[in-house]
Amino acid sequence: MNEFDDIQGIVRFGYKRHTEACFVLLQVQDATAARAWLATAPVASAATAEPPPATVLQLALTSEGLRALGVPEDTVAAFSSEFIVGMGTDPSRARRLGDTGANAPSQWQWGTGARVPHVLLMLYALPGHLAAWQAHIEADIAPGFTLLARLPCADLGEVEPFGFKDGISQPTLDWDRTRPAVDAEHTTYSNLSCLGETLLGYPNEYGGYTDRPLLPPQPALPRAEEAPDRADLGRNGSYLVLRQLQQDVQGFWHWLDGVAEHHTATRETLAAALVGRKMDGRPLADAPPGDPNAFTYAADPRGTRCPLGAHVRRANPRTADLPPGEPGFIGWLTRTLGFDAPALAQDRVASTRFHRLLRRGREYRTTESGLYFICLGANIARQFEFVQAAWLNAPQFAGLHDETDPLVGTREPAQDGFSIPQPTGPDQRISGLPQFVTVRGGAYFFLPGIRALRYLGTA
Amino acid sequence: MTPQSHFMVVAPLAAGREADLRALLASMNTQPGLADPHHSLLPFAQFTQLHFARFVLLDDALQADLTTLGLPRPRLPTYLAFMGDCDGPARACLEAMAQRAGAGLGRIFAHCEGFTQGTDLTTWMRAHDRPLAATYVHWRGRSVQQIREEAALQQALSQRVPRSIDADAQRTHQYLRSFVDAEVLAGHLHLTPPAPTPLGWQVANLVHLVGVPLVGLVLLPLFILLLPWLIYALRQRETTDPVLCPRPDPVALQELQDIEDFDVSNQYTAIGPVKPGRFRRGLVTVLLVLIDYACRHVFIRGHLARVQTIHFARWAFLDDKSRVVFTSNYDGSHQGYMDDFINKVAWGLNLVFGNGIGWPRTDWLILGGARHEQPFKYFQRRHQIPTQVWYKAYPGLTLADLQRNQRIRAGLENPAPTDAELQDWLRLL
Numbered sequence: 001m002n003e004f005d006d007i008q009g010i011v012r013f014g015y016k017r018h019t020e021a022c023f024v025l026l027q028v029q030d031a032t033a034a035r036a037w038l039a040t041a042p043v044a045s046a047a048t049a050e051p052p053p054a055t056v057l058q059l060a061l062t063s064e065g066l067r068a069l070g071v072p073e074d075t076v077a078a079f080s081s082e083f084i085v086g087m088g089t090d091p092s093r094a095r096r097l098g099d100t101g102a103n104a105p106s107q108w109q110w111g112t113g114a115r116v117p118h119v120l121l122m123l124y125a126l127p128g129h130l131a132a133w134q135a136h137i138e139a140d141i142a143p144g145f146t147l148l149a150r151l152p153c154a155d156l157g158e159v160e161p162f163g164f165k166d167g168i169s170q171p172t173l174d175w176d177r178t179r180p181a182v183d184a185e186h187t188t189y190s191n192l193s194c195l196g197e198t199l200l201g202y203p204n205e206y207g208g209y210t211d212r213p214l215l216p217p218q219p220a221l222p223r224a225e226e227a228p229d230r231a232d233l234g235r236n237g238s239y240l241v242l243r244q245l246q247q248d249v250q251g252f253w254h255w256l257d258g259v260a261e262h263h264t265a266t267r268e269t270l271a272a273a274l275v276g277r278k279m280d281g282r283p284l285a286d287a288p289p290g291d292p293n294a295f296t297y298a299a300d301p302r303g304t305r306c307p308l309g310a311h312v313r314r315a316n317p318r319t320a321d322l323p324p325g326e327p328g329f330i331g332w333l334t335r336t337l338g339f340d341a342p343a344l345a346q347d348r349v350a351s352t353r354f355h356r357l358l359r360r361g362r363e364y365r366t367t368e369s370g371l372y373f374i375c376l377g378a379n380i381a382r383q384f385e386f387v388q389a390a391w392l393n394a395p396q397f398a399g400l401h402d403e404t405d406p407l408v409g410t411r412e413p414a415q416d417g418f419s420i421p422q423p424t425g426p427d428q429r430i431s432g433l434p435q436f437v438t439v440r441g442g443a444y445f446f447l448p449g450i451r452a453l454r455y456l457g458t459a
Numbered sequence: 460m461t462p463q464s465h466f467m468v469v470a471p472l473a474a475g476r477e478a479d480l481r482a483l484l485a486s487m488n489t490q491p492g493l494a495d496p497h498h499s500l501l502p503f504a505q506f507t508q509l510h511f512a513r514f515v516l517l518d519d520a521l522q523a524d525l526t527t528l529g530l531p532r533p534r535l536p537t538y539l540a541f542m543g544d545c546d547g548p549a550r551a552c553l554e555a556m557a558q559r560a561g562a563g564l565g566r567i568f569a570h571c572e573g574f575t576q577g578t579d580l581t582t583w584m585r586a587h588d589r590p591l592a593a594t595y596v597h598w599r600g601r602s603v604q605q606i607r608e609e610a611a612l613q614q615a616l617s618q619r620v621p622r623s624i625d626a627d628a629q630r631t632h633q634y635l636r637s638f639v640d641a642e643v644l645a646g647h648l649h650l651t652p653p654a655p656t657p658l659g660w661q662v663a664n665l666v667h668l669v670g671v672p673l674v675g676l677v678l679l680p681l682f683i684l685l686l687p688w689l690i691y692a693l694r695q696r697e698t699t700d701p702v703l704c705p706r707p708d709p710v711a712l713q714e715l716q717d718i719e720d721f722d723v724s725n726q727y728t729a730i731g732p733v734k735p736g737r738f739r740r741g742l743v744t745v746l747l748v749l750i751d752y753a754c755r756h757v758f759i760r761g762h763l764a765r766v767q768t769i770h771f772a773r774w775a776f777l778d779d780k781s782r783v784v785f786t787s788n789y790d791g792s793h794q795g796y797m798d799d800f801i802n803k804v805a806w807g808l809n810l811v812f813g814n815g816i817g818w819p820r821t822d823w824l825i826l827g828g829a830r831h832e833q834p835f836k837y838f839q840r841r842h843q844i845p846t847q848v849w850y851k852a853y854p855g856l857t858l859a860d861l862q863r864n865q866r867i868r869a870g871l872e873n874p875a876p877t878d879a880e881l882q883d884w885l886r887l888l
Contacts, residue, residue, distance in 0.1 A: 013612075081709060092713070094719050097724075204832075206832045208832050208835060335765075336765065340760040344765070350803065351802045385794060386792075390798075394795070399859040401859070425885050426620050426886060427886060
C-alpha cells in the first residue's frame with residue numbers, strides 16, 4: 001500500500017499544469033509562531049490527482065532551519081552529514097562540487113553566511129492563481145518568518161532557457177514496490193528505481209536504508225521499517241537539492257555561431273552534440289520512435305552517435321551493474337574479474353541505478369535566465385554529489401581528458417575542451433569552451449513527509 | 460621493463476615529539492596534505508624514479524574498539540610511516556634520497572625513537588623498511604620517465620594531428636611520424652626505449668610464480684582434511700562476529716575531506732585491528748599471500764578485477780599482525796572510489812577486510828560485507844586516517860590518460876599498421 005497522503009506531491013508530480021510558480025526562501029524569526037504555522041501549513045500531498053487543485057504548497061527545511069525551530073541537536077545530528085553541513089558552507093565540498101571560480105559560494109546570491117535559508121516554500125498555481133496564493137501565504141507566515149528571497153519561476157513550456165526540451169529522463173519510481181529491493185546484480189539498465197532511492201524509510205537498491213533520525217516512539221509518527229521500536233522522522237520524506245543555475249543563453253548561441261561559422265544547421269548539430277539530444281528532445285542515441293527515453297548507450301561505446309562527454313550522457317550514462325557481454329556463467333565471470341577487454345573498456349562508468357536523481361526543476365527569467373535545479377534523493381552523497389563530482393565535473397569521466405560537462409561543468413584551465421568522436425579519423429576537438437552556466441545559490445533541504453512536518457510543528 | 464617496488468619506513472615516535480612533527484610535515488605542503496614537490500626538506504620531484512610518496516602518522520585510533528568489545532587493549536605507540544612507490548629497487552631510491560636530501564629526512568626522522576644525530580640515515584631507513592603483505596601496481600613496468608615522455612608526446616600529437624574528417628589515415632600516420640622524428644632530433648621530445656628487465660628480478664618473479672602454487676600443492680591435502688573444520692570455524696565466526704560501524708566523528712570526517720580533490724587523483728590510508736584469535740590471524744595471512752600473488756602475476760596490466768582507477772595499493776601488518784595498514788592512490792573522488800569498490804569488487808574487499816574488527820557482516824567470506832552500503836561507508840571512513848604529506852609525480856594525469864598515451868606511442872612506433880589499427884589509433888589523439 002502506498003502512502004500517498006503522507007508524501008508531498010512534488011515527489012509524484014511535476015505540477016506541469018501549474019505553469020505559474022514561485023519559490024520562497026525564509027528564515028525563522030519566531031520559533032513558536034513558525035512551528036505553529038508548520039503544524040497547519042496547507043501542504044499538498046501526493047494523493048491529490050484529479051482535478052488538480054488550483055494552488056499547491058510544498059515545503060522543505062535546511063538543517064539550520066531545523067535548529068532555528070528548536071529541533072534537538074541529537075535529532076539534527078541523525079540526518080545525513082551532507083545535509084547537516086550544507087551545500088555552501090564547506091570549502092572542501094565546494095571543491096568537490098565544482099563550486100569554484102565564478103561558481104564559488106562567496107559569489108552566491110543566497111545560500112552562505114547570513115543568507116542560508118531555513119525554509120523553502122514551493123508555490124505552484126494554475127494560470128492566473130499565483131499572485132493571490134502567494135500574497136495569502138506570505139501574510140500567513142509573517143509572524144514566524146522573515147523573507148530571505150523570492151525565486152520567481154517562468155513558464156517556458158517544458159523548454160529550458162537554451163531552448164532544449166527538458167524534463168524527459170527522470171526515473172520512474174517503483175510506487176508499488178514491485179522491483180525487488182535486494183542487493184542482486186542487475187545486468188540490464190532500468191528506468192524503474194526502488195522507492196528507497198528517493199523516499200526515506202524504504203529499502204533502496206542495495207536493500208538498505210539511508211540516514212534519517214529514528215526517535216523514541218511518537219503517536220504522530222510512523223514506525224521505522226527496519227527498527228519497529230523506533231519512530232521514523234524521515235519516512236515518506238526526501239532530501240531536496242536546490243541550485244540556482246544562471247544560463248548565459250546569448251553567450252551559448254553566440255559562441256556556437258562562431259564555431260559553426262554562422263551555418264545554422266551546423267550550429268544546431270553542434271549544440272545537440274553538447275547536450276546529447278536534439279532541441280526537440282530526440283536523443284542522439286537510437287531510441288524507438290515515440291519514446292525519447294527508451295535507450296542505452298551500449299550500442300555506442302565510442303560515442304560516435306552521442307559523444308561520451310555530452311551532457312545527458314554524463315548525467316545519466318544508463319549503465320547496468322555489469323557492462324554488456326557474453327551471456328552465461330563464463331561470460332559473467334570474465335566480466336566480473338575484468339578479463340573481457342571490450343567490457344572493461346566500457347566499465348569506467350557503471351551502475352547508474354545507484355545514482356538516480358529525481359529532477360523537479362523550474363526555469364526562471366528575470367534580469368537573467370536560468371534554471372532552479374531541484375532534485376530529490378535519499379542519499380545526497382551517492383546521488384547528487386556523486387553525479388556532480390564523479391560524472392559531470394570529472395575530467396576522467398569514461399576515459400575522457402581535459403574536459404568537464406559542456407553545459408554545467410567548471411572551466412578550470414585545460415578542462416575547457418569537448419571531443420566529438422567520429423566514425424573515422426581523430427575526434428573533432430573543440431577547445432576554449434566558455435562557461436555557460438554559473439551557480440548563483442544553493443542549499444540542501446529535508447522535504448518531510450506530512451506527518452513529520454506536523455510533528456516538527458507541534459513537538 | 461623497469462619493475463616497480465615499494466618502501467615503507469616505519470618507526471615509533473619519540474615521546475612528546477608528535478606536535479612538532481605534525482607542524483614540520485605541514486610545512487612541506489602547498490595545500491593541506493598536498494606536498495610541495497620542490498620543498499627543501501625533501502624535494503620529491505628531484506627523484507625521478509618516485510611515483511607516489513606519503514608521510515603519515517599511524518596512531519592508536521580505533522584501538523578503543525577493542526575495549527568496546529571487551530577485548531584486552533595493548534597500548535601502542537604512534538608511528539611515523541614514510542611510504543613510496545618507485546621504479547627499480549626501493550633501496551636504491553631510499554639511498555638516493557638519503558644522499559641528496561639527507562639533512563631534511565634526518566630532521567623528520569629525528570622525531571622518531573632511536574634516531575639521533577650520529578645515526579646513519581641509510582642504515583636506519585633500511586632497518587625500518589617493513590616488508591609488505593601485498594602490493595598492487597596498476598601497470599607493471601611503466602616508469603615515471605615513460606609517463607612523462609608519453610604525456611609530452613600526446614600533447615604534441617594532439618595539437619598537430621589534422622582533424623579533417625576525410626584525411627587519409629596512412630598519410631596522417633606518416634606525417635606524424637616524421638613530425639615526431641624531427642622533434643626528437645631537435646630535443647623537444649624524448650622517447651627513451653624501455654630498459655631491459657633486470658635478470659635478478661625475473662628469476663625472483665619466476666620463483667614466486669611457481670613457488671607459491673607449489674607450497675599450496677604441498678599443503679592441499681592438509682587443507683582438504685581440515686576443510687570441514689575450517690568451514691565450521693568460519694561460519695561460526697561470521698554469524699556471531701560483532702559489527703561495529705558507528706557514524707564517523709564529524710570533525711574527523713571534515714579533516715579527511717579537507718585534504719581531498721586537489722588533483723584528479725586522491726590518496727587513501729586506513730588502519731584497523733585484526734579480529735582476535737589465531738583463526739582470523741591465519742586467515743588474513745593466507746588471503747594476503749593470495750592477493751599478493753594475484754596482484755603480482757595476474758592483475759599486472761591495468762585493472763584490479765573491474766577496478767581501473769588504482770595507481771598503487773599496499774597492505775602491511777603492524778604490531779605482530781594485530782593491525783593492518785592499507786594505502787592506495789586512486790583516480791577520482793572518494794565517493795566515486797567507494798562506490799566503485801562496493802559495486803565492482805565488494806567480494807574482494809570482504810576477503811581481506813572482513814577479518815578486521817567491526818566489518819559489516821559477511822557470508823562465505825565474499826558475500827554481504829561491503830554491500831551493506833551505509834555501514835560499510837561508515838566503516839571505511841572511520842578507519843581512514845589523514846595523510847600528512849602526499850606526493851604524486853604526474854599531477855593532472857589519470858590512469859586512463861597514462862594508458863591512452865602508452866597506446867599512442869605504441870601506435871606511432873608501429874611500422875606497418877593496418878587501416879583498422881590506424882583508425883583506432885587516430886581516435887586516441
